[in-house]
Amino acid sequence: VRNCNLVSCTQNINTAKQQECQNPVTVSSGTRQSPIDINTAHCVYNPQLKPLKISYDPNNCLRLRNNGYFFQVDFEDSKDSSVISSGPLKNHYRLKQFHFHWGSKSDRGSEHTVNNQVYPAELHLVHWNPVKCNNSDEAILSEDGLAVIGVFLKLGKRHDRLQKLVDALPAVKHKDAAIEFLNFDPACMIPSCSDYWTYPGSLTSPPQTECVTWVIMKDPIEISPEQLATFRSLFYTSTGEKQKNMVDNYRPVQPLLKRTVYSTTS
Numbered sequence: 001v002r003n004c005n006l007v008s009c010t011q012n013i014n015t016a017k018q019q020e021c022q023n024p025v026t027v028s029s030g031t032r033q034s035p036i037d038i039n040t041a042h043c044v045y046n047p048q049l050k051p052l053k054i055s056y057d058p059n060n061c062l063r064l065r066n067n068g069y070f071f072q073v074d075f076e077d078s079k080d081s082s083v084i085s086s087g088p089l090k091n092h093y094r095l096k097q098f099h100f101h102w103g104s105k106s107d108r109g110s111e112h113t114v115n116n117q118v119y120p121a122e123l124h125l126v127h128w129n130p131v132k133c134n135n136s137d138e139a140i141l142s143e144d145g146l147a148v149i150g151v152f153l154k155l156g157k158r159h160d161r162l163q164k165l166v167d168a169l170p171a172v173k174h175k176d177a178a179i180e181f182l183n184f185d186p187a188c189m190i191p192s193c194s195d196y197w198t199y200p201g202s203l204t205s206p207p208q209t210e211c212v213t214w215v216i217m218k219d220p221i222e223i224s225p226e227q228l229a230t231f232r233s234l235f236y237t238s239t240g241e242k243q244k245n246m247v248d249n250y251r252p253v254q255p256l257l258k259r260t261v262y263s264t265t266s
């Protein structure tokens, strides 16, 4: 037995606990990674699941920026003015940002798939838990720190209210570009049908921590080929670098392992 006397043992245990409580969601185990394929035959209908309550204030909309992975719209999150609650959530969550993932061609692009069907793009609305965490950075280290609403995009008619965002994209073509972007209501991108799937998962881009309650809306919204082409006109690269189009910024689906996907419909 190592020369472990009582004092040093206690200290070691305390350090280990402290370490564990700070990182209960390490990715090394990887038991709840995202995205996943939603196999509707294996989903479990949960009649107790209520519709998600969504209440956004367009005045919280701040800025549009290109972060080198995707473009994202950031929100003011110092108060409970743009929040979601109910559905599978125990607490209310504050909207921090929304962003998209899309493909170089329309046969790829979404992160989640449904019975292995891929959509050309997917919207993520990222919310954090102000009851358990002090800010969104802390939230990515907490088991139930984030709630992300996923909405599939399919090609069809032009999305008139999304056009305001599409028209602003050329101003953030390059990595780290940002512009003021005000008065946009993200509720215009939520499908009218409130049906969803929900499961415990992770961030789909680094640090891929297992801190997300996913709520995937069943119905897609429509955008036009021209609107999607504008997404693809952005660059991963900064000005002055060799230009690389920002496309195929989706993570492949991950193993479901011991998880169950719950559904609001039987």
Ligand SMILES: NS(=O)(=O)c1ccc(NCc2ccco2)cc1
Binding pocket: 096, 097, 124, 126, 128, 136, 137, 139, 140, 146, 148, 202, 203, 204, 205, 206, 207
């Ligand atoms: N694709 S995703 O929705 O799983 C995703 C991936 C990475 C982050 N990181 C940034 C972040 C953390 C909290 C708020 O913003 C956020 C969301």
Ligand SMILES: [Zn+2]
Binding pocket: 099, 100, 101, 124, 204
């Ligand atoms: Zn995302």
